[in-house]
Amino acid sequence: MTTLYYAVGACSLAPHIVLEWIGAPYTAVRVQYGSDELLAVNPAGAVPTLREDDGWILTQAGAILDYLASKHPEARLGGGDGLRDRAEAHRWSSFLTSDVHSAFWPVFMPYRYTTDSGEAAKKAVVAAGHKLVEKQFDVLNGHLEGRDYILGRERSVIDAYAFPMIRWAAKLLPDGVTNYPHLQALHDRLAADPAVQRVLAREAAKRSTAAAPA
Numbered sequence: 001m002t003t004l005y006y007a008v009g010a011c012s013l014a015p016h017i018v019l020e021w022i023g024a025p026y027t028a029v030r031v032q033y034g035s036d037e038l039l040a041v042n043p044a045g046a047v048p049t050l051r052e053d054d055g056w057i058l059t060q061a062g063a064i065l066d067y068l069a070s071k072h073p074e075a076r077l078g079g080g081d082g083l084r085d086r087a088e089a090h091r092w093s094s095f096l097t098s099d100v101h102s103a104f105w106p107v108f109m110p111y112r113y114t115t116d117s118g119e120a121a122k123k124a125v126v127a128a129g130h131k132l133v134e135k136q137f138d139v140l141n142g143h144l145e146g147r148d149y150i151l152g153r154e155r156s157v158i159d160a161y162a163f164p165m166i167r168w169a170a171k172l173l174p175d176g177v178t179n180y181p182h183l184q185a186l187h188d189r190l191a192a193d194p195a196v197q198r199v200l201a202r203e204a205a206k207r208s209t210a211a212a213p214a
């Protein structure tokens with residue numbers, strides 16, 4: 001059985017949702033960042049981490065999502081098989097990993113971006129992170145105009161990948177996602193999905209002992 005190591009509210013929410021969409025049996029293991037349990041499967045101490053029964057381990061959210069979509073073509077979560085379909089899926093997966101997710105780092109962990117330990121410096125880094133996230137959200141919001149999902153008419157692993165990031169933005173940006181109506185609509189479409197609700201409930205049920213988001 002496939003095992004997903006996840007932390008509450010983290011980007012691992014994306015493969016968690018995708019596994020639920022696929023509907024094949026899987027195990028979801030909640031871990032703490034940097035714990036021995038997580039370090040045993042991923043030396044970076046990060047989630048998501050995926051383990052197959054034969055001991056094969058895959059890290060990196062984009063790779064995990066692509067792997068799951070390819071492993072289960074019947075779930076139709078890869079965004080299509082054409083040359084350009086595959087290119088678009090890689091495009092948006094890279095965008096979410098490199099441009100959006102990394103834009104949140106200064107917001108989550110400002111102390112990693114300045115050697116100044118003062119509060120003002122920390123606040124300045126967080127504010128710069130907000131600007132970075134907003135720049136990327138402008139791009140994604142514009143792309144979603146006239147589209148129900150990031151890769152077109154059908155949901156895909158890329159929508160699941162965007163979902164935790166929209167939730168982070170709603171919580172952490174000064175104006176939430178009010179300036180991004182198409183992202184809000186995508187969020188609401190996904191949040192109404194019973195499979196997504198099951199995953200959120202599962203993660204929330206363990207929140208009392210869970211690791212903090214990212």
Ligand SMILES: N[C@@H](CCC(=O)N[C@@H](CS)C(=O)NCC(=O)O)C(=O)O
Nearest residue numbers: 010011033046047048060061062214
């Ligand atoms: N590039 C990695 C980043 C994974 C990552 O940093 N995940 C965060 C949660 S969203 C994490 O585990 N952070 C813990 C840490 O950096 O110590 C990926 O895309 O999978």
